[in-house]
Amino acid sequence: MDRAAVCPALLIAAPASGQGKTTVTAALARLHARAGRRVRVFKCGPDFLDPHWHQLASGHPVHNLDLWLNGEHDLRARLHEAAASSDLILIEGVMGLFDGEPSAADLAVKLGIPVLAVIDAGSMAGTFGALVHGLRHYRLGLPWAGVLANRVASEGHEKMLRASVRGDDLGREPAGIDAGWLGGLRRDTGFALPERHLGLTVASELPDAMARLDALADAMAATPLGQLDVTGWQRWAVHFEAQAERPVAPLLRGCTVAVARDAAFCFTYPANLDTLRALGARLVFFSPVADEAVPDCDAVWLPGGYPELHADALGKGTRCRAALAAHVAAGKPVWAECGGMMPLFEGLTLADGSRVPMWGLLPGEVAMQPRLAALGPQRWDTALGELRGHTFHYSLTTSPLAPVAHTVPGGRFGRPEAVYGQGPVRASYFHAWFASNPEATAQLFLAETA
Template identity: 80%
Template sequence: MVVAPASGQGKTTVTAALARLLTRSGQRVRVFKCGPDFLDPHWHQLASGHPVHNLDLWLNGEGDIRARLHDAAANSDLILIEGVMGLFDGEPCAADLAVKLGIPVLAVIDAGAMAGTFGALVHGLRNYRPGLPWAGVLANRVVSEGHETMLQASVRSDERGADLAGIDAGWLGGLRRSADFALPERHLGLTIASELRDAVARLDALADAMAATSLGRLDAEGWQRWAVPFEASTPQRLAPRLQGRTVAVARDAAFCFTYQANLDTLRALGAELVFFSPLTDQPVPACNAVWLPGGYPELHTEALVRGTQCRASLAAHIAAGQPVWAECGGMMPLFDGLTLADGTRVPMWSLLPGEVAMQPQLVALGPQSWNTPRGELRGHTFHFSLTTSPMAALAQTVPGSKFGRSEAVYGQGPVRASYFHAWFPSNPEATAQLFLSEAI
């Protein structure tokens, strides 16, 4: 598991670099992401060539996590798990998962502006939580060979240190600073890999840099020192409640926040999935239900307003009483208007009454659950906008943290919409109901 003392230290960079390096060498690599993250998995999928699933003790449950890891291990040489935020941030945190499953952690620390203090951070991360399985540390954004020497000297061996193929205890190398493979960001996180023409070139540059580190030079035996055993899992069999039904899923740069596990759950429920792009004004394909996932509608308002065919076909779908589930960014274009960060109001689709306004800072973040008539459906919230609407909320989600705020679930006709991002595997029965005519 690739972890760090905080966000922005380089976990995604290192995980993607390792995945690309090992995949290029012919190894079968699977990557997972801790927490409800939509963006980092795009990079890891491009680097490894395989779908990326999310792991979260609260969202998934331990049994589901063990099953996903076991299934991946059956067809892989190596599994990498990117942590979330800092190693001990959140309830549950990445350290909880590492301890519970016995997964060794590789700490990535941005060392660009430090020397001896690096060793103190390593010591703290390694010893703060008793029983934390430890693999070692990798320095990120190293400036020079001399800088790397100082960093390595600061990492002191202790009684838990192990000599890994001649590597000094805990030290697994330094990744140099370079603009060639910096992964660009925007307000919700990393820019999606598919939006960058040079995404593969960036990954290859990362992999080349990783190959020069002690970690990048490990052979199969070196990696095997961190092997974790998992028992065989019993696959969950779902009643095919969506058998014979087609769900149309919006998928493009404006609607791109989809968990692979959510798509898999819909298919396991019997649904056929078809995809369409509102940004290119594709009409809603023939279907029984529509899913509008989250994404970045605020970056693509001009194209969405021009999309008359898409809007008209969605309006006809709603008028026919066919279900729509709209999450966060997928909900925003449905309202009358969207006010951007610069104060410009853009008229939107007017399929729901109300206004959306972008905010200068994060409005809500954290786990959420929706107590539906079909039981608890878990998920999370993460948004930079606020919505005002004359509609009364059909329901309110329950924050999974004492620091969270509930989210309204709006309902009008066959439309259900919320800032709540649902994790479908947490309750397939409730999920199926979202896409049936007698919607929740």
């Protein structure tokens, strides 16, 4: 194996959430993918929704990158693998450039990846340049590519924004892309990617998703950044070092894991599926929303998603509920995380106050909340070591069950999450990153976990 792979790469960041990082990342991915180039996209931090758009735009699976969640070795290995077979790599940041522990800026500095700043330029002119200056110079040693203005009002507005950007600290007039001005995208409601309470709407739910991406790509093609070919992108070439392989023991060899997968159970990291396969598991899929019976299997995984948006279908379904109950009665393991856990309880109270009876495999109730209930990194200290993950939910659960364990917040401001257990069922708001501890992951699908 070559010790390094060289590939142009950008980390698309912003001063805050809502500036247009996902829009710009998806636009660039679609622009280059439809030109026949191999584009690999990654997403900083734990996120299930933005990757759906990036996968559609690029045509390739999208993995998450986080120095804490992945660990540096895993992160570097994924980037090296992508760089060895790609024309360019795009990494969408998370929140603001310097937000979080670790932040997107930490990742950029650690790996030497140039930062493309996306700034919502609405209602500003000269201050745009001050924001650019601050983002560029706040962190010593931050690799920098330039800035792209989003939601630009007019040609005149774009000229003012461009004039506010300086190529260095000497106050010279900007000279285009070499001075860090990478262009502007006009304000257009047709470019907006629709959102709901957990983030962006999943791309597969929108019949015009590809048309939206093509419109974004067309707009990007008119910018200096969009007009660069692969040769032009070489200014942002990064050396990605190869990592020593860490083989995974086939602890799930001969085990079939049934994975719920549909509009209600769609929060699945591709890396988690890869980890299960590396452990030797055979994966089969089923749809609780379509009331499909659980396939013949040794264990079930119920990932997170939007059960609250499909509560009636889930509550009325009988085949899936009966098959899952039979699976549990046979003593076969179930791992349910966040939205995958919610239907296991007796009832789900929706945001409008109505209660929908659920599957009743665990005692207790779940209620949607008007605002975010928990967010942040978490770890589960299992008997086989630390399993890392995160939490992000708009519901709360009450249950007479005494938790079999609690997760530990990975940040200063988090709170623990309960891990419920009854018989072979384990359930929690905790979203696990399986690759952080394959041995502990295997136990979720083999036996009781304390």
